[in-house]
Amino acid sequence: MKPESMSLHSLGAAAAAVAPVSELLCIFGTGDLGRSLGQCLLQSGYRVVYGSRRPHSSGPLPPGAQVMSHAEAAQSATLIFICVHREHYGFLETMAHHLERKVLVDLSNNLKKDMYPDANAAYLQRLVPGAAVVKGLNTLSAWALQNGLLAGKQVYLCGNSMEAKRAVADMATKLGLSVLDRGTLSAARELEDFPLRLFPEWRLPLRIATGLTAFFFFYLLIRDVIYAYVEQDKDISFRIMVSLANKVFPIVSLIMLSLCYLPGVIAAVLQLYRGTKYRRFPHWLDRWMLCRKQIGLVALALAFLHAIYTFIIPIRYAVRHKLISRVVDEMKNNKTTPFYFDNEEAWGTDSFFALGILGFFLYVLLGLTSLPSVGATLSWREFSFIQSKLGHLTLFICTVHGYIYGWNKFLRPSTYKWYTPPGYMLCLIVPSVVLVLKVLLLLPCVDRTLTRIRQGWERTEPRDEICKATNL
C-alpha cells in the first residue's frame, strides 16, 4: 500500500469537483492590517470572513469578504487571525468556548520593548487555553500586504502545536512568504521584538567606526590644521572638508578591514595554544566573529568614500590654485625645459595608485559576495576562498598601498610634527600585525598542527583523539 496511490485517489476526487472549493479563513479586527491581510488572502484564492463587534458598520472591507459577529465568524473557520491590539484581547476570553480547538494566529506588535511582562501570544494562550496559538507574520506591514510585496519575504512562526504551525505555514507559503519555524510559544517574545529591531548586528561595527573616525579626525586636525595655524600662522581650515576627510576615511577603512581578519587569527592562535578546538572561544571573540561581515561592509563604505574623494581632487579650487602657482614659480625661477622628470617618483606614485585601484576592486568584489543572493549561490569552499584568500589578499594590497604612501616620508624629520607620528603610520600597525601573524600561521609546521586540530585532534587528551576524529 504505497502512500502515493492514496494521493492519486484524492487528487482525482478533487479534480472531479470542478467548482472552486477554497478554504475559509477568519480575521478578527477590521483595522488596516486586518483589511490588507484579507485582501491579500482573497487574491490568493481563499475565502475570508471578518469577525467584528458591529458587523453592520465596520467600514470598507475588501470586496468578496463577509462580515459576521465574532462568534459566528469563529465558528465558520479553523484558522483565525487576531488583528487586534493586545489591550483589547479581553473579549476573546469571554468567547473562549467558541475558540476551542481553533488555531489563533497572533499578529500583534507592541510600540516598544518590554511594555508587558509576557509576550502577547503567551497572554492570548492564557486567555484561551483551549486554542492553539501561533505567533507569527507580525513582521508584515499593512502596506506590504496591500501592494503584494510579499514574495520571498521571510516570516517567523512559533507555537506549541506542530499541526497548527503547519497549517499557518502552508497558508503563508501560498502567499509567497518564506517561513521559518522558531519552535514553541516561548519564542513569541523574541518574535514580537523583531519589528522593533534596529540593526542590532551593525551597532558594534558602527560604534568602532565612529570612535576611530572621531579619534583620527581630531588627531589629524591637530597635526595638520592647528599645527599650520600655530607654527606657520597659515589658515588651512578649508582642508577639513576634503583633504582631512580623505585622510581619515582610508585610515579607518584599513583598520576596520584588518579588524575583520584579526579575530580569525586570534582564534587560530587560541586553538594552537589550547591544543584543541573543543573549548568555546571567549564571548567577546564569538561576538566579534559574528559581526565580521558588518565590519567589512563598513570598511568598504569608507573605502568607497575614499575613492570618490580621490577622484575629485583635481577639480578642487585649492589644487588648481596650487598647480597654477607652481607653474608660475617654475617660470620665474627660469628653469630650463624639459624639467627634471623624477622616474622613481613616477614609479612610486603610479604603483601607489595601481595598488589602491586593485585593492578597491577586490574590496568591491568582497562586498558583492556578501550580498545575500550572491552568497547563497556559493559553495562553502567558494565562500571561504573569497572571504579568506581574497580577503587577506585585499588586506595585503591595501596595506602595501599604505606603506607606499609613506615610502619616502618615514625617515624625514618634518613628518613628525610636534613629535607625533602621522596618521597613516598609526593605521598600518594593526594590518601589519594581522598579516605577520597570518604568515606565521601559514608556515608549514604551524599550519599542519592547526589543520589537525581543526579536524578534531587534541594535544592534551590522546585517549579521546580517536573518538573525536570520528565525528564530523
Add this chain to the structure above:
Amino acid sequence: MKPESMSLHSLGAAAAAVAPVSELLCIFGTGDLGRSLGQCLLQSGYRVVYGSRRPHSSGPLPPGAQVMSHAEAAQSATLIFICVHREHYGFLETMAHHLERKVLVDLSNNLKKDMYPDANAAYLQRLVPGAAVVKGLNTLSAWALQNGLLAGKQVYLCGNSMEAKRAVADMATKLGLSVLDRGTLSAARELEDFPLRLFPEWRLPLRIATGLTAFFFFYLLIRDVIYAYVEQDKDISFRIMVSLANKVFPIVSLIMLSLCYLPGVIAAVLQLYRGTKYRRFPHWLDRWMLCRKQIGLVALALAFLHAIYTFIIPIRYAVRHKLISRVVDEMKNNKTTPFYFDNEEAWGTDSFFALGILGFFLYVLLGLTSLPSVGATLSWREFSFIQSKLGHLTLFICTVHGYIYGWNKFLRPSTYKWYTPPGYMLCLIVPSVVLVLKVLLLLPCVDRTLTRIRQGWERTEPRDEICKATNL
C-alpha cells in the same frame, strides 16, 4: 493518538521499500519546452512519459523518457503538462474521457496580449470540463529548464481545485522553484500576460525622467550654447556632450529624488486635512506611491552618471586648454606670486564637493537596500528607517549641495541670461518645498496629531474612535 505516530509508520513503510519508486508525470507535446521540462523532471527523480501524435517519430527526447500515444500516456499519469500551442488544443476535447479527473497543467503563452477573448487555461477547462486545469509555470523558458537555472525562480499558479494546485506546487517546489498561488482560474489571463510584461512599473518613472531631461536639455541648450552663439558669437556647441549633460543629469536626479518623497508628504497632509486614515487616497496618489522605488532608482542612475561626468572633467580637452590659457594669462599680467588664495572660495567649493560625495554615498546606500535580497533581510522598522530617515537626509544633503553650487550666483545679474533663471534654481524648487513641508510635519503639535490619526484615531467621528483603535 498523535499525528506523528502515523507519519512514523508510513516513513518506516517507505524506507522498507528500498527500490526507488518515483512518481510518473506525463507531458503532451514534444517541442522545445516539452523536452526541456521532461529533462528537468527526470533530473529531479521523476519518471516521465510523453504523449505524442506519432509516438514512433517524435524526434530526439531526453534519455530515460517513454513515448506513447496521447491516450496511453494520459492514462498512466495523474499530472499532465500541456506543452502545445492553444491553436492545437482541439484534440484534447476528443480525448476528454481519458483526461477525466486528471490534473492538466497549462504552460502555454501567447505571442501578444488579447489575441483571444479568453485565457488559454479557461479555454482548456471548457474543452475538458472533467479535468482540473492548473495554469502556471508559463514564465519558465525552455532555456532555463534545460540548463538548470530554476533555483529560486518565482512561478505563479492558479486553478479551481486546491488539491490539483497543491500537487503542481509540490512538483514545482521540488524543482527548486518558489511557488505563488494566485487563486482560481480567473487569474489565468493575468498569468498569461506575465511573460509579455515589459517593465510596467518603470514606465511612469521613465516617462517623467525623459520629459524632465528633454525640457532641461533644451532649456540649458538655449541659455548656454545658443545664448553664447547669438550674443557673444562664440561656438561652444562641443559643450553639449559633457558640460550640458553634467548639468541636466544632476538637475533631473534631484527633482526625481524629491518626487520620491513628495507623495509621502502629500499623503500626510491629506490625512491631516481629512482627520482620518480610513479614506482611500486618490488613485493618482496611490499609483505614485507604488512607483516611488522606481523613481528613486532612476534618480540614482542619473546621480551615478553625474558623478562619473564630474570625475572626468579634468581630463577633458576644453578644461585643460582653459587651465593652460589661464596660467599664461596670469604670467602675462605679471602678477606677484603667491597669488591671492580665496579662502572663502576654497571652503565653498570643498563643502560643495564634500556634500555631493556624501549625498551620492547615501544615494547608493538607499539603492542597495532596495535590492530584493537585501530588503528581504530588513525588519519593518529598519526598512522605514532607511527609506524615510536616510532618504530625507539624502534629499536634504543633495538640496544643500545644489544651494551651495549657486551660493554666490543668486544675486549676480549675469546669471539671468535673457531674463531666465539658471537650471539649478528651477531644480531646487520641488526639493525645497518637500523639505519645508516635511519640517512642518515634524513640528511636535502636527506630528502628534498625525501619529494619532495613523494609529486609528478619527477627528470627525468620536463615537467610532474607540472601535477603530482596537484593531491593528
Add this chain to the structure above:
Amino acid sequence: MKPESMSLHSLGAAAAAVAPVSELLCIFGTGDLGRSLGQCLLQSGYRVVYGSRRPHSSGPLPPGAQVMSHAEAAQSATLIFICVHREHYGFLETMAHHLERKVLVDLSNNLKKDMYPDANAAYLQRLVPGAAVVKGLNTLSAWALQNGLLAGKQVYLCGNSMEAKRAVADMATKLGLSVLDRGTLSAARELEDFPLRLFPEWRLPLRIATGLTAFFFFYLLIRDVIYAYVEQDKDISFRIMVSLANKVFPIVSLIMLSLCYLPGVIAAVLQLYRGTKYRRFPHWLDRWMLCRKQIGLVALALAFLHAIYTFIIPIRYAVRHKLISRVVDEMKNNKTTPFYFDNEEAWGTDSFFALGILGFFLYVLLGLTSLPSVGATLSWREFSFIQSKLGHLTLFICTVHGYIYGWNKFLRPSTYKWYTPPGYMLCLIVPSVVLVLKVLLLLPCVDRTLTRIRQGWERTEPRDEICKATNL
C-alpha cells in the same frame, strides 16, 4: 468527503493537546557539525537525542539534548543524522537491525574529489540496506548552523525513498533552508562534490580573460615601452603600472563583451544554415552560451577597472609634470593668447568621454540585472530585453567609443610602430564582426526566416512542419 474536513479534525485534536509535542530527531556523532546541527534543531523546536559511543563522556553538547548509546538513540527516533566520517561507518553495519526502516541522513563530505570509488551515501546504503538513506545538507557548515545563518540557503537532497526525502525536506524547510530534490541516490556523488566545487563555471571566462590580458600586455609593452627605449632611448617603464594597464583593461573588456554576444550570433547563423532549430548545437557552442553571464561579468570587472584608472589620470605625477612642461613650453614659444582652440578636438574628446560613460552605465545596468535576486523578479521578456537589446546597444556604444579613440590616428603612419597596428585596432575586430553580423540578422528577410525557424518551422522536412509547430 472533502480532504479539508479531515485536516480540520486533526488540527482540532492537535490544538486540544496544549502541551508542546515536538518531533524527536537523532544525531550520530558529537563533533562540531553534530553539535551545531543539534543546537539548530533545538532552536527550531525539535527534541534532539545524540547517539554516542561513550554517552557519559561525550564533551559539551547543546543544553536540552539527551545523550544515549547509539542503539538506544536510534530506537527513539525515525530520522537519524549521520555526522561521522566515512572511515568510521563500520559500526553502523553492526547495528543495522536497529536502523531497519529508519531514515539516515548522510551529511558527510570528503577532503578531495575521487577519494573513494563510490559515494559515501551509496556506501552507507550498502552497509544498512534496510534503512532509507538520504544524502543532503552536506553543504552546510558547522559555523553557519551555529550562528543561524541558514535562512534562504539552498541545500540539495537525493535518495531512493520519496517519503524519506519528504521527511528530510520538511525538516530542512523548517530550518529556513530552501530544498532542491536531485533525484535518486545515484546523484549522491555529485552532491558530495558540491562543497569541493571552486567556481567551475568561471574557469573558462577567467582563462580567456587571463590569456587576452597577457597577450595584450606584452604586445603593448613591446610597442610602447620597449619601442621608446630602443628607438628613442627613453625610459618610460613607469607607464606599466597605470598607462599600460589602462590600455589593456578596456581592450580585453571590449573583446570579452563581444565574446558574450558572438555565440548568439553564431547560433542564429547555424540555425539559418541548417534551416531548423531541432538539431543540437555543437558542444563547444553550448558550453560557450552557458558561460556568457560569467564572460559578461568579467568584462564588467575590467570596464570598472578601466573607469577607475581613467578617473585618477589627472592626479598622476607624470600627467601633472607633462601639463606643467607644456605650459612652460607654450610661454617660451611666446605664443599669443588666447591659444587656438581646436573645436573639432573638443567635440571628439567630449564625445569619446560621453560614449564611454554611457557605455559603462549600461554595462553596470547589465551587471545589476544578472544579480540572482534582481534577475528573479524579471519576466522572460524583460530579461531578454535587457540582455539582448540593451546588451547589443552596450556593445555598439563601447565599440564606437573605441573607434572615436582612434578617429584621427588610423591613417597616421606614426601609429604603426614597427609595422604593428596599435592595440585598440586589434580589439575592434571582434566587436565589429559581431555588430555587422547582428545587423545582417536584423534585415527583414533574414529576421523573418529566423523567427519562423525559432517557432518550429523547418526548411527541409515540410511534412513534419505542421507537427512540430503544434508544440511549445
